Amino acid sequence: MPAYRPEGIPETVRLWSLTEDTLLEAGDDDTLVAITWWGEYELADVPRPVRESLGRMALGPISMGNLATSAGNGAEAWAGTLRKVLNQLSGSVVHSLALNDGRGPLLSAIPVTQAPVFPADAVPPGRLIKLSRYSAMRPDGGGLLLESPRARYRVALLRPPAVAVASSLAGPVTVAQVAETCGLPEVVVADVVAYLVAAGVVLLADDWAEFAEDTDTDLAVWSPDDLLFHARSRTWLKGGPPDPEAHRAGAEPPVVKQITAGPTFPLHRPDPAVLKATDPTLATLLEHDHRCPEVTERALSAEQVGEFLFRAARVRSIGPAYLPGGPGHEASQRPYFSVACLYELEIYVGINRCADLARGIYHYDPLWHTLTLINDDLGVLDGMLDLAMVGAGSHRRPSVLLTMTARMSRIAWVLGSAAYATTLVHVGALQQVLYLAAKAMGLAAHAVPVDAGDRVDRSLKLEWPAEVSVGECVLDFPLGNASG
Numbered sequence: 001m002p003a004y005r006p007e008g009i010p011e012t013v014r015l016w017s018l019t020e021d022t023l024l025e026a027g028d029d030d031t032l033v034a035i036t037w038w039g040e041y042e043l044a045d046v047p048r049p050v051r052e053s054l055g056r057m058a059l060g061p062i063s064m065g066n067l068a069t070s071a072g073n074g075a076e077a078w079a080g081t082l083r084k085v086l087n088q089l090s091g092s093v094v095h096s097l098a099l100n101d102g103r104g105p106l107l108s109a110i111p112v113t114q115a116p117v118f119p120a121d122a123v124p125p126g127r128l129i130k131l132s133r134y135s136a137m138r139p140d141g142g143g144l145l146l147e148s149p150r151a152r153y154r155v156a157l158l159r160p161p162a163v164a165v166a167s168s169l170a171g172p173v174t175v176a177q178v179a180e181t182c183g184l185p186e187v188v189v190a191d192v193v194a195y196l197v198a199a200g201v202v203l204l205a206d207d208w209a210e211f212a213e214d215t216d217t218d219l220a221v222w223s224p225d226d227l228l229f230h231a232r233s234r235t236w237l238k239g240g241p242p243d244p245e246a247h248r249a250g251a252e253p254p255v256v257k258q259i260t261a262g263p264t265f266p267l268h269r270p271d272p273a274v275l276k277a278t279d280p281t282l283a284t285l286l287e288h289d290h291r292c293p294e295v296t297e298r299a300l301s302a303e304q305v306g307e308f309l310f311r312a313a314r315v316r317s318i319g320p321a322y323l324p325g326g327p328g329h330e331a332s333q334r335p336y337f338s339v340a341c342l343y344e345l346e347i348y349v350g351i352n353r354c355a356d357l358a359r360g361i362y363h364y365d366p367l368w369h370t371l372t373l374i375n376d377d378l379g380v381l382d383g384m385l386d387l388a389m390v391g392a393g394s395h396r397r398p399s400v401l402l403t404m405t406a407r408m409s410r411i412a413w414v415l416g417s418a419a420y421a422t423t424l425v426h427v428g429a430l431q432q433v434l435y436l437a438a439k440a441m442g443l444a445a446h447a448v449p450v451d452a453g454d455r456v457d458r459s460l461k462l463e464w465p466a467e468v469s470v471g472e473c474v475l476d477f478p479l480g481n482a483s484g
Contacts, residue, residue, distance in 0.1 A: 012191040014120070015061035015096035015105060022092045024058055026051065036092040038114045043085055049078045050085060061096045061105055090116055095153075097195050099161075099188070106192060107162040109153040109199040116152035120198040123190055128172040128205035132213060134224045135201045137166070149231035150213075151200030165192045169202055172209070233421030253410040255318055255332050257346050257467075259363045262373040267306030269369060275311070279440045288439055295444060295476035300399045302356035304441065305349070306369070308475060311335065311437040313347055313430070315367045329414055334366065335437075337429040339422050344410035345430060346467070348374070348460050350384050350401035361459060380459045387455070388474050391448035398474035402445075403456060404430060405469050427471040434473050444478040447471065 018024075023035040027042070032051055034041040046054075056062050064079070086093050091114040096105035109118065123129065135148040140156065146166055147154040157163045164182040175193055179186040196202035203211045213219060222230075312335055321331030321341045331341035338344075347364040349371060351357045361381055362371040375381070385397040392398070404427055412419035431447050438445035449472075450456060456469040 010185070010188065011100045012106075012188060013063050013065075013098045013100050015063055015098055016057055016086065017059075017061040017094045017096065017108075018054070018057045018089070019092045019094055019110065022058060022089075024051075024054055034089055034092070036089065038091045041088060043088065046085065047078050047081060050082045053082055054085065057093075061094070061098070061108070090118070093118075095120065095195065095198070097162075097191060104158065106157075106159045107195060108156045108158065109195055110156060111153050112147075113152050118153070118198045120194050123175055123193050123197060123204065126174055126176075128174060128209050128211075129169060129178075129193055129197065130172045130203055130205075130211065131166070131169045132201060132203050134213075134222075134227055136224070136228060146196075146201050147228075148201045149227045150219075153199035153201075155196060155199045155201055161188065162192055165189055166196065166202075169193075169196075172205065172211075229421075233418070252329055253407060253413055255330050255343070256315065256365060256367045257363070257407060259365065259372045259374065264365075264370050264372045265302075265357065265362075267309060267369050267371060268303040269310055270307045275440075282436075285436050285439050295394065295396055295398065295474075296479055297353070297396060298399075298477045299353035299355050300443075300475070300477070302354060304443070305351075305354060305357065305371075305400060305475075308434075308437055308441060308443065308445075309347070309349075309364055309366075310369060311440070312433045313364065313366050314369050315343075318367075332367075336426075336433040338426050339411075340414055342411050342414060343426075344407050344419075344423060345426055345470070346405045346407060348403040348405065350381055350388075350403065352381070352385055352397055352401070353399040374461060375459060383455065384459050387450045388448045388472060391450050391472070392446070392474060398476050400475040402434070402473045402475060403460060403469055404471040404473070405460065405462060405467050407467050409466060423470060431471065431473060434475075438475060443475060445473055445475045447473050 019037070021037050025033040025035065027033055030045050030047065030051075032043045032046045032054070034043060034054075053062075091111045094108050094110050095118050096108040098105045132148050132150060134150050135146060137144050137146050137157075139145070143159075144157040144163055144166075145154055146157055155166075157166055161182070161184055164184065165178055168178045168181050173181075175190045176186055178184075178193070179189040182189065193202060197204050203213055205211050219227075314334065316333045316335070318330065318332045320328055322328045329340070329342070332343050333341060334343055347366070349362045349364055351359055351362060357371070358373075358376075359378055359381060360373050361375040361384070363374050364371055382397075384403075385401055388401045389395070389397050406420075406423045406426075408419060408423075411423055415422055434445045454464070456472075457464045460469065462468065
């Protein structure tokens with residue numbers, strides 16, 4: 001930090017604390033056990049002043065200066081020990097910066113990795129700085145949270161000066177330019193920027209005024225949204241909702257979505273014993289080419305649609321299930337994989353060419369093995385089919401379009417902040433089973449990318465965001481099997 005401050009300029013104060021999920025337990029002799037998000041740490045030979053200091057840090061931010069004053073003449077003897085302990089617990093140490101006005105921290109850097117390093121070196125005068133293009137800012141706990149999937153820390157911007165500095169870093173600037181823009185003392189801006197750089201959310205240019213992030217070819221393939229989602233989806237609760245139990249409010253969502261409007265059509269149920277006796281082997285199906293095939297104009301039959309859904313998605317049974325560390329819940333057994341047998345996916349069937357079913361959009365009930373018409377607007381159906389045709393790179397609308405949606409409360413009730421990432425795993429599992437079932441029947445099923453904005457959700461009359469569309473698949477006759 002800069003040593004010289006003109007008279008009248010407020011000083012900044014470095015503060016340290018432990019994360020709220022850190023618990024300290026005194027052991028025998030001078031042993032201290034720290035229970036953290038990352039696991040338990042048994043710390044041996046911890047002097048009493050160090051244990052007391054850590055205890056104070058567990059209650060909130062404190063300065064080393066205050067600790068030294070309270071320790072008296074013995075401060076230098078244990079200060080090194082305290083820093084070694086904090087280095088061991090770096091994944092649970094919050095670094096805050098405050099003004100010496102008694103009004104609390106300007107910002108706090110909260111660790112999101114197990115062993116981060118927080119150097120907080122002074123930014124060289126005149127050096128260019130800017131926000132990482134992967135940084136994002138959102139409201140959190142009455143302040144603003146600045147985070148990046150590349151960063152070792154999330155930064156809580158708790159007071160207006162910190163917010164003003166962070167929001168002035170959209171493009172390459174110097175500390176002096178930020179100070180002028182924000183109307184803040186340059187030394188205060190420099191200290192705030194040093195914390196943001198140490199946290200990893202702000203970049204520091206090199207001596208040639210270039211930023212390493214701009215020339216990193218490995219980063220170039222990642223969009224900010226994708227990289228942030230990847231980083232957060234690999235963490236269940238840390239950095240998730242403020243209340244980790246909020247997703248369990250209310251009654252357990254039902255195993256199967258209830259649809260009451262519209263006419264319902266029972267579907268054909270093939271004999272599983274016959275399928276086992278006549279189907280090609282798994283090896284044969286897996287070795288078959290999975291490329292996107294050309295399709296015909298031939299109409300499917302309602303019996304084929306029924307057999308296809310029966311093979312791939314029906315409910316075989318319902319019963320209780322338990323996830324280690326989670327609540328018991330009612331679960332179902334179906335032909336594809338789902339974590340804890342939650343099966344939050346729903347299937348909507350857009351019928352275009354089917355000999356025994358009218359054109360329209362239907363909901364599939366996997367328990368009763370029925371289709372219920374939910375939208376008979378043919379203009380809406382044609383819009384969905386056109387999106388699928390373009391996504392498949394075809395010149396023909398598919399005979400059947402299956403849209404997979406997720407009832408998020410169903411899976412979040414058990415998995416919390418891991419829900420959406422797990423749902424995408426389930427989409428892949430279902431998609432593979434749809435491929436194999438279609439091939440066993442001499443049909444072709446393949447995923448299609450759909451960029452539809454909210455058109456799909458409106459077409460299926462979903463109550464967004466309680467239920468969201470997560471994938472599509474078309475079903476048709478392949479060109480080489482037109483005579484079926």
